[in-house]
Amino acid sequence: MNVTGVRLAAVPAAIRYRDRDDLVLIELAEGTACAATFTRNAFCAAPVTVAREHLTAEAPRWLLINAGNANAGTGARGLEDARACCRALSVLTSINPAQVLPFSTGVIGEYLPVERLTAALPQALAALDENGWDAAARAIMTTDTRPKIATRQLMLGGQQVTLTGIAKGAGMIRPDMATMLAFIATDAAVTPACLQRCLTQAVDGSFNAISIDGDTSTNDACVLAATGAAGNPPLDDPSSTDRETTDLETTELKAFQQALNSLCDELARAIVRDGEGATKLVSIEIGEARTATEARQVADTIAHSPLVKTALFASDPNWGRILAAVGRAGLEDLDIDKVRIRLDDVLIVSGGGRDPGYQEQAGQAVMAKDSFSIGVDLGRGRSSARLLTCDLSYDYVRINAEYRT
Known part of the structure; x- marks a missing residue:
């Protein structure tokens, strides 16, 4: 226009x-x-x-x-x-x-x-x-x-x-x-x-x-x-x-x-x-943080984890990688029993571990889509943050390896 x-x-x-x-x-x-x-x-x-x-x-x-x-x-x-x-x-x-x-x-x-x-x-x-x-x-x-x-x-x-x-x-x-x-x-x-x-x-x-x-x-x-x-x-x-x-x-x-x-x-x-080699658009949505800065800190850690990003590319609901990223985000006094992790509306983690109602095929169905969300509720406040990211594919490595040739 x-x-x-x-x-x-x-x-x-x-x-x-x-x-x-x-x-x-x-x-x-x-x-x-x-x-x-x-x-x-x-x-x-x-x-x-x-x-x-x-x-x-x-x-x-x-x-x-x-x-x-x-x-x-x-x-x-x-x-x-x-x-x-x-x-x-x-x-x-x-x-x-x-x-x-x-x-x-x-x-x-x-x-x-x-x-x-x-x-x-x-x-x-x-x-x-x-x-x-x-x-x-x-x-x-x-x-x-x-x-x-x-x-x-x-x-x-x-x-x-x-x-x-x-x-x-x-x-x-x-x-x-x-x-x-x-x-x-x-x-x-x-x-x-x-x-x-x-x-x-x-x-x-x-x-x-x-x-x-x-x-x-x-x-x-x-x-x-x-x-x-x-x-x-x-x-x-x-x-x-x-x-x-x-x-x-x-x-x-x-x-x-x-x-x-x-x-x-x-x-x-x-x-x-249009990310280089990207096949998926993923919204990382962090809630119940003490501050917006803290929420963004967790979102960044998830989004920048090569292990999480390669799992996204594989459509593999390897939720342990997401859980590990949350745990190493550097939050003080994080009560893991209060943390909940979701793929879209599928609850994966609660009470410090795998949610009792979680079924692998439900997580797989979400990860197979080309657009979905990873949700994390930290259970420690009212602040939130959202970050858009994508997967990391073979083509990302190829495109950047060949960029100057």
Whole structure:
């Protein structure tokens, strides 16, 4: 679904791939508000550093994204290469280089072929189109097997508002801020502070709640741009203003947040579904924890256990692996007699061991499905957490072993 005030182009630049688009240019209308979240990996990629700098200096007008080369682990030259790409686009568009936000995804440790990238910019500028979302979603793919795109619509201030987003990611997925790469735009009018708060909340419940292989990328970034072209009264963060917020304003902000949350959740699920070699989508749901942090700690331990993940691939209800993961999650004074473990609605563990009513064939029936849940009630509080993950298959090893060949 098109977003007024946003145009996109996808063109081939031969950065790594041949005979496919691998460079995306996104134009944002003047006056667009932008919010973003970035990886917290200490070895963050050069474009992440530059995008952070530019975002605090100027209102962005362009997003420049390449696939096939991460421009990470490239030191001072990598930073200069990212800035050179921004300068090249600024010359062609007569704007300040700081109004360009660069993003990269692909192989780490190789220098960006700047000349090839910049040579493709005139073609990208000529190809800009408000209908370019699908082409852009395909061009940012690396080991992804399919594009990831989602859209939502709602009414704000009597105006129809659209949100559309694309994302890429299939491996090196355990976000610590956002997702690998995600770009979301809306024609709603939203103040910058409110936009950042909305994005942070949406990211925490979606992209920050998925894991494919437990690896946090050097390049993770998520951008939310609001052009304001829909003409609704601007949504504002109640905490950032001294005036009283009306019930209508509160209701509309909640509706926008809900739509954004839903869109991000759809993209996050699509990433896990497309996990490298994945055959199953598994929701790990932890309840009755003392704190949300404690619940997430248990969810992470289960999701990142190679033994659990290979059992998922085999459709083997080897519940001892799940039980062992819960036990080594590091919770103090865990009363195992209060812990209950389920596969969907099938109760497996209770009272410190195998539930008396559990039958292996019931667990097998759940594990044979391509989507199910692992539920753990800790019996020590009211907090909870959810994490989406997938299995670990032969193909995951093959894909990553062959990634640079």
